[in-house]
Amino acid sequence: MAIAPETRMGPVELSVADLERSLDYYRTLIGLEVLARENGTARLGGGGGSELLVLDEQSGAEPSDGYTGLFHFALLVPERADLARWLAHGIRDRVPLTGLSDHYVSEAIYLRDPDHHGIEIYADRPRELWEGQVGRRMTTLPLDVDDLVGELGESGSEPFDGLPGGTVIGHVHLKAAEIPPTTAFYRDVLGFEVTVEAGSQAVFLAAGGYHHHLGANVWETRRREPAPPTSARLLEVTIVLPDAAERDRVVARLDAAGAAPESAGDAVRVVDPSGIALRLDVQR
Numbered sequence: 001m002a003i004a005p006e007t008r009m010g011p012v013e014l015s016v017a018d019l020e021r022s023l024d025y026y027r028t029l030i031g032l033e034v035l036a037r038e039n040g041t042a043r044l045g046g047g048g049g050s051e052l053l054v055l056d057e058q059s060g061a062e063p064s065d066g067y068t069g070l071f072h073f074a075l076l077v078p079e080r081a082d083l084a085r086w087l088a089h090g091i092r093d094r095v096p097l098t099g100l101s102d103h104y105v106s107e108a109i110y111l112r113d114p115d116h117h118g119i120e121i122y123a124d125r126p127r128e129l130w131e132g133q134v135g136r137r138m139t140t141l142p143l144d145v146d147d148l149v150g151e152l153g154e155s156g157s158e159p160f161d162g163l164p165g166g167t168v169i170g171h172v173h174l175k176a177a178e179i180p181p182t183t184a185f186y187r188d189v190l191g192f193e194v195t196v197e198a199g200s201q202a203v204f205l206a207a208g209g210y211h212h213h214l215g216a217n218v219w220e221t222r223r224r225e226p227a228p229p230t231s232a233r234l235l236e237v238t239i240v241l242p243d244a245a246e247r248d249r250v251v252a253r254l255d256a257a258g259a260a261p262e263s264a265g266d267a268v269r270v271v272d273p274s275g276i277a278l279r280l281d282v283q284r
Contacts, residue, residue, distance in 0.1 A: 001253070003191030004246045005208030009169040010238030010281055011043075011051045012073040016115050017232050019057040025113055026053065029095050030075075030121070031086065031162035046075070047165035056235060063116035064227030068177050068274040070234035071217060072110065072118030076170025077163060083107060083123040084151035089160035091149075100143035105130040105211040107143055115232035121163075122170060124211075134195040134211045138204070172237050173215035174276055177224035179203050181273040182216045189257045190239075190250060213239075216274075226275035236269075238279045247282050 016022040023042055026032045032044040032053060040057040052075065077083050087109060090097060098118075099110035108122035130137045152158050176182040183203045186192045192205035195212055201219065204212035227233040241247045244266070251268055254261040261270040267281040 001191055001249070002193060003207050003250065004242050006242040006283075007192075007207035007213070007246075008240050009172055009213050010240040010279070011054055012070070012169060012172060012237055013054040013056065013235040014070070014115070014117055015056045015058040015061055015232050015235055016113075016117075017058065017061040018114070019055060021114050022055050026055075027162075029090075029093070030111075030113075030119065031089075031160065033162060046163035046167035049165045049167060052167065052169055054235075058230060058232060061115070061230055061232040064231040064233040065116055066220065066222035067225060067227035067231075067233070068175050068221055068223075069227055069276060070117055071173040071175045071215070071220065072120045073169060074108075074120035074122055074171045074173065075163065076168050077121065077123050078166040079164075080107070080123045080148070081151045082164050082167075083109070083121065084148050085158050085160055086121055086163070087145065088149055088152060088157045092157060093160075100145060102139075102141040102143045103211075104137045104139050104141075105134060107148060109143075117232070117234075118173070120173075124170075130211060131209055134204075134206075135197075138196055138211055169238075171213050171215060173217070174234075174237075174272075174274065175221045176216040176218055177221060177274040179216065179218060185257075185259075185273050186214055186216075189253050189259060191253065224274075234276065236277045236279050238281055240281050240283055242283050244282055247280055250280060 035045045036043045042055045043051050044053040045051050101108045106122045106124045108120050111119045179200050186205050195206050196204040202217035204215045206213045261268045
C-alpha cells in the first residue's frame with residue numbers, strides 16, 4: 001500500500017561537537033534562525049517558519065565519516081530567486097561549498113557544516129517539467145551559476161537576510177549499509193514509491209509524485225553500522241504523515257514486518273535496516 005501522497009519530511013536532528021560553533025555557522029552562513037534553546041539543544045528554522053533542524057551538543061564529538069547515517073539534509077527554498085540570493089551571499093561572503101549541481105528536477109548547492117554533516121540548499125524546477133518522468137530526467141550536471149545569479153537582475157546581488165519563510169526540509173539523503181534492504185523497507189513497508197534506482201549503489205523514493213523525499217546510497221559507507229554514540233552524527237529523521245489514521249496504517253505495516261515501532265507520544269519511532277532512527281509524526 002502506498003504511503004499518503006501528502007507525506008513530507010520534517011525536522012532533522014543532529015549531534016554536534018560545539019553548539020556555539022554550529023549556531024554561528026547555521027545562522028551566519030546558512031541563514032537559519034534559532035527558535036528555541038535550552039540544556040545544550042537548539043531548534044532552528046527559516047524566516048520565522050517551522051522547525052527544520054535540531055542540534056544537540058555532544059562536547060568534543062568527532063565527525064562520523066564512513067558510518068551509516070546522514071549523507072545530507074536538503075533545505076528547499078520556495079523560489080529560484082531565493083536560491084540565487086543564497087548563492088550571491090555564498091560568493092560574496094566566501095562560504096565554502098562542496099558542489100553546485102543541476103539535477104534537471106532541481107538546482108542545488110552543497111555544503112558541509114563544521115561536523116561534516118552534509119547540507120543541500122535547492123530550488124525545484126516547475127513540476128510539470130519532470131512529474132512522471134523522474135527516472136528519465138533526474139541527472140547531475142554542472143550548475144549554470146551565471147544564469148542562476150541572473151535571476152537577481154543587473155546587480156547580480158541582493159541583501160541576504162537569511163533563508164525565507166516557506167523553506168522546508170525537501171528531502172533527506174542517507175548513507176545506507178546496503179541498498180536492497182533499504183529499498184524493501186522504505187518501499188514495501190513504509191510505502192514510498194521508488195523514483196530512481198541505481199542498482200546496488202543508490203535508490204530515491206517519494207510520496208505523491210515528488211522527485212524524491214528520501215535518497216540512500218553506499219558511496220561513502222565504509223562501515224555498515226551506525227556511528228558511535230559519542231560522535232557527531234544523525235540522531236533522527238522525521239517523516240510527517242497527514243493524520244493519525246495514516247500513521248496507524250503505517251504502524252500496522254511496520255508491526256507486520258517485525259520492525260518493532262515504539263510509541264513516542266503522538267509520534268512513533270522506528271529504526272531502518274541501516275540503524276537510522278525515524279520519527280513518524282502527524283501534521284500539526
